[in-house]
Amino acid sequence: MYVYTHPACLRHDPGPTHAERPERLSAVTDALRATFDALQWQEAPRATRGQLLRVHDDALLALVLDNPVDTRIALDPDTMLGPGSAEAALRAAGAGVAAVDAVLVGGQRRVFCAVRPPGHHATGSAAMGFCLFNSIAVAASHACEKHGLSRVAVVDFDVHHGNGTQAIFETDLRVMYLSSHQLPLYPETGRADEHGVGNVINAPLPPGAGSEPFRAAWREHLLPALDAFRPQMLLISAGFDAHRLDPLAQLELETDDYRWLTTELVAIAERHAHGRLVSMLEGGYDLQALRECSVAHVGALLAP
């Protein structure tokens, strides 16, 4: 199984006290390398401007890519742009594009992208919430525009609602967006009555919910909707910040919840999509939880 990553993703530096720090990615890649021999590590290419422009406007590209910054500037109170940020964002988005190509025409079945910065809060026109470009949206649009798919599912189990992904696709019937997340919590979107054009399914959960309400939301609500959509490909926004160790949220999941959900998603990909599945790292801010959850997630992706 391919895993896309790039050393440039370690050189986006939001600052010494920022939760979204390079050590997050090292924790994931070190744990995966130490645990699995079967992974084939691939260098993520850069996304092209054309690939980014499928979901982002010129002004955001110019802000991130054409604005040489010698020091760190704040795009919003949480979202920093520094000397290494543009290259990291290009490699993160490029990983998703390459992963889509790998499963659609490259003979791969499941691919994981170990990248940062995360992406699912970035809207078409704005970087926000630690995210510069919306890498999963760039990947989904690539699957539709380049490969002609008409039913692509983006599944988001990060503890935060992927407001950017939802906003980009909420009028695009080719893409279904399904999310479980804590509410109230940043960015305060993702209410159950936000349906897009029937292609958005949100399952907000209250702080302290824990494993059973999380699994029930997927088992009874999100997975049946995903199954009925019959996706030709699954993309996963794999954030591990709903774990009970995470300092930014209070959803209180266990590591095994990620193994369980990943196995369910693999089964749906096998049923409808010839197994085609691409997962991309989003959030997760406790290093031990990141190690455990990424191993549980990728271990389930490696299952036959």
Ligand SMILES: [Zn+2]
């Ligand atoms: Zn998150």
